[in-house]
Amino acid sequence: MSAHASPIHHSEAPKGWIRHYIFSFDHKIIGTQYILLGLSAVTIGLILSLIFRTHLVWPDAHIWGFANGIVSPEDYLRLITMHGTLMVFFVLTTVPQSGFGNYFLPIQIGAPDMAFPTLNMLSFWTTLLALLVLLSSAFVPGGSAIGGWTAYAPLSAVGQIAGPGQGLGETLWVVSIALFCGGSLMSAINFLGTTIDLRTKGLSLMRMPLTVWGWFITACLALLAFGVLLAACILLLLDRLAQTSFFIPGNLDVSGVVLHHSGGSPLLWQHLFWFFGHPEVYIAILPAMGIISHVLSTFSRKPVFGYKAMVYSLTAIGFLSFAVWGHHMFISGMNPYSALAFSIITLVIGVPSAIKTFNWLGTLWGGKIHFTTAMLFAIGFVSLFVTGGLSGIFLAQPALDLYLHATYYVIGHFHLIMGVAAIFAMFAATYYWFPKMFGRMMNEGLGKLHFWITFIGVYCIFMPMHYLGYAGDARRYSSIESVNYMIPLHPVHFFITISAFVTAGAQLIFYFNFFWSMGHGKPAERNPWHATTLEWAVSTPVPHDNFAGDYPVIYRGPYEYSVPGAADDYIPQHLAPEQVAKAG
């Protein structure tokens, strides 16, 4: 339980700029690097989505960078594959956990750094390499992969006869994801070691902020899930490069070429992929849940409602998340009896998610709500989580998934619950922690403008997708003109594309606010939000050596707001009982 200064963490900052900011061992710099990596990935992913949304409603629009200015069907598939891969891996997996987690986990538990600073640095550089490999695939002959972010075999396994981009492009995709798995595994070990070993005196498990719980459980999931995906990627690479047949059955005739593979199973890829892929959804959302609980409590000026229920539900989600992967495969041809088991477990995993929602509402109830930008995004998260969660109740029933599977309904569902919800948590985290990270406040007026356009915008983009799903509109179609029943849906697509442009435009406000405030924002106090956890006990901005060897002692739980009898409406975790000012 006691904190040890790790041997590699020097109490003085390195002198050189490059050692300080580029090849850094410092968890705060590495966290910031992860956040900037995610910001680059999300920017590219967002632009790609605008291009394919444009193509869907204006197929003849000339777009710079494409052959003859026209987005071809294979270009469209490249765009959606790259969009999904960037967003799921390099944004949703990276920023809430490796970004904010790296920065704030050690500080919130009173540690000098992560347990393994060198490993931490290696995790980041491996992840950056993975990103560069992925992006480089856009410039190879045949272009980047068209197989979707799920890379179903045999489309992903048989090479370039399956289509342009399925040659070197798909190989680079697999290599990139394998590298990413490596980076995530190293990072997971670091998070576990740090949380278990480096907590300061008095910080028992049940006194940890819910953010720390979120990062901890996520690291458990990442350790178990990314190992499986890494194995799957290696098998897929062998199928592609060494003519093995893990995922390729016999007697295939692809584009007139008879393949000499035999005995493989396309469903095996799906089982391995989704065994990773479903925990992955929670890897993206558990840190978000922690952040939202943290922010809601701070700005409701109330303890988190049902702290223990929050911890138990996080843990329950963690366990159950490894037993629901089959709900992605109801129509895959797997044993139909197993579908029922996966269906019931999937519905059961909805229960801890519902518990969290009730407790968030309970936290707001009776509060004294401060509408900071961070709080607006946290409240927005709750609304999105409810909406996206309820559509999951449909997809969890195999009889209904028979109709909705692979329609825009699914796109609407997972963008709300996994994509946008997690992004709202990242925004909440950014507005909340920016003062601590950069020593300056972000502009609240611009922040609120950014919130309202984004909140209304994402609902305008993703709610109509549910209606497209009712009408049977299929995802991953590069043209909505070739099926008769899809043609009347054109106005809905048009509305979605316009909403996407407006929402994306609002992100410019965020970029401006983020970078401008770094240099020109109002200087931040040590504890501008009057919050209770340890990150607000260290000075602003956080010094290179977080606590300078003077580790705080924890006396109480993380969310002591509006305690009767106390003078202030918050009591920091590290304040000794005799130092707490009494009311009156």
Place this chain on the structure above:
Amino acid sequence: MLSRKSSTGSAAPAVLFVIVLLLLVGSTLYFHIAKTWWFPPSITPVGNQIDQQFFITFVLTGIVFVLAQVALAWMIFRYRDHGQKAKFVRGNHALEVIWTTITLVIFVGLGIMAARAWGEVHFGGPAPGALEVEVTGVQFQWNFRYPGPDGKFGRIVTKDIDASVGNPLGLDPNDPEAKLNPVSPDLYLPVNRPIELMLRSQDVIHSFFVRELRIKQDAVPGLVIPIHFEIDKTGDYEITCNQLCGLGHYHMHAMLHVMSQADFDQWEKKQWASLESGQ
């Protein structure tokens, strides 16, 4: 930053939240009740069962959706900072037990109810007298193979696949039964007769979907996957591919023509006759 002054301005965001959340609830209810973009009518008994399950799920999740969003809007408005003191509450054990139990019962109950329709589609074998049709996906087209006059399917050989000579499935030229298997780019089915489709693929994964059947099933290379149903309305319906299969995925399209048994018999005879005369 959180000076007492900033708290006075907190009515505006609260009111905005109330407006936006009520608009969300109102528009969602409107589009689900007006059915502006909706399911086409079902053409099978099992489709009707699935629609009923959809209805129950819509009602239950709809109630929860409205209650949760309205509760959120109400709390934001009611507890905005207007100078009050926050209640000091750590939680409520009884409430946790109550809402956990209620959620569990509703969610699992829905799952159990939905199992029946799923079983209709996937458990149990083909009904006696079912018409068996083989469905094969290939980049980027569907082929439907019917049995010969003796009710049998002939042999298929991968190396004989050659669409340019009119043999897209690789029917073995040395197998007399295969010679009498009609192959069609569209699916013709009789009404009111049990149907058994055998789904397969020659190259990558495809997915067979007809909205009106309420059934979607992947066609996986290396596997033969059966689905069965009985259609009770004649008409023409669209068949699409719903699993990303390559650059032509979006135009992998065919038609389902549901006709009376007499019309179907006539169509089938014509197919056999032309195969026999073609030799």
